[in-house]
Amino acid sequence: MNVLIVYAHPNPRSFNAAMREAAVDTLTEAGHAVQVSDLYAMHFKATLDEHDFKERQNPNFFDPTNEQYHAAMRGSFADDIAKEIEKVDWANLVIFQFPLWWQSFPAILKGWCDRVLANGIAVNFATYDPLLSGKKALLAFTTGGGAAMYAPDGPVGDINVLLTFARNMFRTAGIEVLPPFVAYGVRSLSSDEREVELQRYRERLLSL
Ligand SMILES: Cc1cc2nc3c(=O)[nH]c(=O)nc-3n(C[C@H](O)[C@H](O)[C@H](O)COP(=O)(O)OP(=O)(O)OC[C@H]3O[C@@H](n4cnc5c(N)ncnc54)[C@H](O)[C@@H]3O)c2cc1C
Structure with a gap:
């Protein structure tokens, strides 16, 4: 399997970085090919604008x-977009690794989606034909809040409902969205508990 990890965290010593490393090691050892797009390290531009195009259909x-x-x-x-499109084309599975920020993606990751999952690449916006069928996506992320906050009757609400925006985006492109891997409340965990979370993630990856 070819796996692309789109990773969005500004700190290389964060828990998200540890999850990314666990994924690279686990998947590589299991014989899969892995590429990582480290969006902050790449200084990936988060905003879709005129500079995204080498030529214009309508310059006016x-x-x-x-x-x-x-x-x-x-x-x-x-x-920068062309390189990411090539990686998506190559990948059977795309893992999105990120901290939950304001119940959503960090802006740099949303920007990657806006710019890379483009009209004519991910979906035809005129016909709604999906163009990335056969690929899978896994959202692997951390939260500040504990699991109880994201239970169906919790104060924030069901994590699966929160993620509707992402599921819809990928499904529109024909991508199968796997059940997410969530490491809840990582900052409140002991280092042993965090190691348990990393192990749980390794096992999940091996079960894919
Ligand atoms: C703008 C913003 C908005 C936010 N919005 C929300 C929100 O809507 N909902 C919500 O729930 N939370 C929210 N948060 C909190 C955020 O989701 C968490 O802070 C984040 O998910 C924690 O992940 P991290 O990788 O940044 O953790 P870190 O703080 O980097 O790591 C947590 C701990 O793990 C340790 N660690 C690192 N590597 C390892 C390793 N290999 N083994 C063991 N331990 C390790 C670190 O040293 C640290 O002590 C928000 C935060 C910000 C900044």
Whole structure:
């Protein structure tokens, strides 16, 4: 299996970094090919704008939807996007590794989705034809709040409901979304408990 890990955390010594390393080691040892897009280390641009396109379909009016489709047809995305599209094309499984920030993706990861899962690459926005069918996605993330906060009757609500936006985005592209791996409340855990979480993650990866 070819696995792309799209990793979004600014600190290389964070628990998210430890999860990323656990995934790289576990999957590689199991014989899979792994690539990592370390978005902060790459200084990946989070905003979709005119600079995303080497040529413009309409230089007089910037329409992101049309320009993405044009770039997809002409192979004229900016180099940073083109490289990520190549990695997505290569991957059977994409793991998104991130801390939950304001009940969502860190902006840099949302930006990766906006720019890489483009019209004409991930989905045809005119016909809604999915273009990435056959691929799978796993959301692997940490939270500040404990599991009880994200239970169906908890104060924040069911984690699976919170993740609807991501599931819908990937499913629109035809990507099968696997049940998420959540490490809850990692900052409140002891180091032994955190090691248990890493082991639980390794086992989950081996069961994929
Ligand atoms: C802007 C913002 C918004 C947020 N919004 C939310 C929200 O909506 N909901 C919510 O629940 N939380 C929220 N949080 C909290 C956030 O989700 C957590 O702080 C984050 O998930 C913790 O993950 P981390 O990788 O940053 O942990 P870290 O703080 O990096 O790590 C936790 C602990 O693990 C240790 N560690 C690192 N590597 C290892 C290792 N190999 N083995 C064992 N221990 C290790 C670290 O040293 C540290 O002590 C928010 C935080 C921010 C900054």
